[in-house]
Structures are given as structure tokens and as C-alpha cells.
Amino acid sequence: MKKITVDSNPSKALLKKMGVANWPTWEKEVSAFPWEFVTTETALILEGECVMTPADGGPSTTFKAGDLVVFPLGYKGTWEVKKALKKRFKHNGGNIVKCFFNRMKIWSSCAKSIMK
Secondary structure, three states: OOOOEEEOOOOHHHHHHHOHHHOOEEEEOOEEEEEEOOOEEEEEEEEEEEEEEEOOOOOOEEEEOOOEEEEOOOOEEEEEEEEEEEEEEEEEOOOHHHHHHHHHHHHHHHHHHHHO
């Protein structure tokens, strides 16, 4: 199974280049639940701390506020939200419908920031 990657110190220039400020947000309370990524998801963790444990029994991955995380297409595992999570996210590849709606949210956010 592909592994989750974590950049614990992404530069402000990289985040700006990626357009992270315009990505939609998602929040989740402390909880645990299974998940399968149907796209490749890139996320900037704004708040919280989580542990992802792969379904294949491999080593867990921990990430927290400030981390830039890439969840690969097809990754199956269990989320354990240790501290309430808030993230900005973007989907690529995989489920075309999910990617389309994610991009629409990003474009909407860009348009709103331009109109201010």
C-alpha cells in the first residue's frame, strides 16, 4: 500500500504556490473511523492531531497542526482524531466527481477573495 507523506515544515512560499488559502475546509471532532481515499488528497492541518493506521497492518502515521499531508489514492485505514481536526484540502486523481466538486469549491473561494 502507498504511504502517507507528511511535511512538518512546509514553506509559506510553497503553500502560497499551491493555493492552499483557497482550498475548502473540513472539521472533525475527536473520534475514530475507517476510511478509504478515492482520490489523492493533499491537506494542510490547521488544528488538531490525528493518527492514521493502515488497514494492511503497516506502521501508523501521526500528523498535527502545521503539517502538509498527502493521502494517496487507494489508501485504506482508520482515522483516529486525537484532538479536534480542522484542515484545508484538495483532491486530485481518482473519483472524478469528487475532484470536480472540490475544484468548484476552490474556484468559488478564489472568486470571493478577488471580490473583497
